[in-house]
Amino acid sequence: MFNPADFNAEELVVRDRAIAAFHRSKDLPEALEATRAPLLQFVQADAMALCLMHVEPFDFQWHVPGPPVPILDGYAELAQHDFLREPILKRPNVPIRDTQLLTRDAYERTLIYQRSRELDPPLEHIMAVLLPIRPGLVGALAFYRTLRRPFSSGNASALSSLNEHLMNMVRNCSDFQTTATGARLLEVLYNRPDTGFIVVEPPSRIELRSPRADGLLEKWFARSDFDSCGLPEIFKAQLNALVRMDADSRLDNNVWISLHGDTYRTVRFVEMPAPDGPRQWALIMNEIPTSIPLPAQMKLQLTPRQVDIAKYLLRNRSNKQIAEESGLSFHTVKTHVRDIFNELKVDDRADFLYQAARLNKPV
Structure with missing residues (x-):
């Protein structure tokens, strides 16, 4: 939970820079690289890495922005010796530090620490958090210090304040797979039969609307519900409200959902990357039946x-x-x-x- 009172003015500026960087790309490696410097500064770490893990079938992939962390190249052999893995799996969204689990002597006896000293740089301290992305997919975000200066509870609070933003970034990158900018969405998303997409440049300029979106809009709304731009008034109002909100407030207001008969009508508002020009938003539209049994x-x-x-x-x-x-x-x-x-x-x-x-x- 983010509480501005927990941070000084300089820290809040750095945090805002990190959040802004999360939206610069929908390509995960690019997004991580963009956010690396302010995120490391905010958390006070020397290096970071994100491990995306699929549960069934199990597989994982490390993404390391900036200089490499050599020990991660052989992580498959070290995974069973990773003393942080089980604790973070048991407590999603809770940053956990090495000093909470092991004494210094015990830590220095771990294979993780010993191998890091062999490969350089030595990982003198580690802090990690598990980010639930969606069923079957999680992200383990790890931060490292190469000097013997333990992560503090304040560092953990700083990371915790960004959890939802980080999950949102990884989820959006996973959805889009590669960068989508300007008036374009990925062709694969544009042609998906189950989902409608509208790309809007606020306050109401429609840049792109997929065929499925046309069908859903016609089904969901009467002519009198639309603004002159062709966007439903209710979507325009929510989008304009999101544009005016700070990044933390947007997290709780980026989904519209309406129950209609035997279906839920849902729209997810996703801020698009914008290397150049005005920021655009994608409105992702779905219909979900209400008669959903619990899987x-x-x-x-x-x-x-x-x-x-x-x-x-x-x-x-x-x-x-x-x-x-x-x-x-x-x-x-x-x-x-x-x-x-x-x-x-x-x-x-x-x-x-x-x-x-x-x-x-x-x-």
């Missing part, structure tokens, strides 16, 4: 009580409605919902609905 693989990851709460979520019940219908307190329901999202590695209700639909009928 078996999700059910296996939840407790019986969480399964009950998840089924309420799939019926579009609010936390207040779930509390009233289940006999639980609002606070208890809110805690269950948070734990469900953490366990399933989804970031919000819209993402949960989408992933449940996808697992029931993979696309």
